[in-house]
Amino acid sequence: DTAVSQTPKYLVTQMGNDKSIKCEQNLGHDTMYWYKQDSKKFLKIMFSYNNKELIINETVPNRFSPKSPDKAHLNLHINSLELGDSAVYFCASSQDPGTGGDTQYFGPGTRLTVL
């Protein structure tokens, strides 16, 4: 009964390839997020979706394209992978995007390694 799940957990690929990471939440939340955690553990927001609509895009290169087929899923597709894309990517969800005090629930992370 995992609340926020991500697949795959590990992803190793070559530079220039295209890959996708999937995220699903079963909490009934309206808002989902992608965060990137670099090698120094620093976490930064990438995207936020509310009810399948993009509401936040934090100057992420357009090689990254999120897709939300329904409000329980938010996938991340990455084109032309670069070495600097190596990181841990976390999906998260929350109920209400409007109040600022809402708890976000995080998935277990996907460790992407680009060779």
Next chain:
Amino acid sequence: GNSVTQMEGPVTLSEEAFLTINCTYTATGYPSLFWYVQYPGEGLQLLLKATKADDKGSNKGFEATYRKETTSFHLEKGSVQVSDSAVYFCALSNSGYSTLTFGKGTMLLVSP
């Protein structure tokens, strides 16, 4: 813009020692403040939060008080355990779309 500053780690303590991890923030308006914890190999879990000035968040023996006058939200625990070894993140969100701005994280290592 928003920013969060945490003390650098690692913080190394013996079991039953007192813990303080400092966190200060810069934000417009009245942000909500959070502490998240990341155990090795896992995702982030909410540890505690406070949504207005002078609120105290608490959970699992950890506490933090939202101090608007000093723009701080320091994490404390009276007696740490080996199982508390993890990375602790201070974070804030403003009203709007709840995206979290994180500090750089502080690794806590507790030895028996």
